[in-house]
Amino acid sequence: QPQLVESGGGWVQPGGSLRLSCVASGSGFSLNRNAIAWFRQAPGKEREGVACIYTSGESTIYAHSVQGRFTIDRDNAKNTVYLQMNSLKPEDTAVYYCAERLFYCSTYDTEYDYWGQGTQVTVSS
Numbered sequence: 183q184p185q186l187v188e189s190g191g192g193w194v195q196p197g198g199s200l201r202l203s204c205v206a207s208g209s210g211f212s213l214n215r216n217a218i219a220w221f222r223q224a225p226g227k228e229r230e231g232v233a234c235i236y237t238s239g240e241s242t243i244y245a246h247s248v249q250g251r252f253t254i255d256r257d258n259a260k261n262t263v264y265l266q267m268n269s270l271k272p273e274d275t276a277v278y279y280c281a282e283r284l285f286y287c288s289t290y291d292t293e294y295d296y297w298g299q300g301t302q303v304t305v306s307s
Contacts, residue, residue: 187205196305206282252266
């Protein structure tokens with residue numbers, strides 16, 4: 183069973199940047215066949231999809247709210263997916279989770295098989 187571990191969260195002022203990492207591990211597990219998504223959940227709000235990257239890394243999708251500010255990429259050799267977050271806003275404050283499913287991205291969190299424990303991102307002055 184694969185395990186996903188997020189890191190890189192923290193506190194940043196509005197306009198700042200953070201880079202999140204999601205490292206996958208587990209016996210025989212490889213990211214090569216998996217789509218990886220980042221979701222986030224703010225207090226009192228539903229979990230929402232932020233970005234997703236397909237197995238090849240050539241196709242990505244983003245939520246409208248982060249388009250042009252966030253970039254998702256992957257290094258399959260390191261079993262790692264990254265989320266570069268620039269021009270951060272207070273409304274980006276949330277716990278960020280990575281999740282995986284076979285092959286294709288989905289906008290529905292219920293269709294992801296494994297999740298990390300989350301990393302807190304706080305944007306405030």
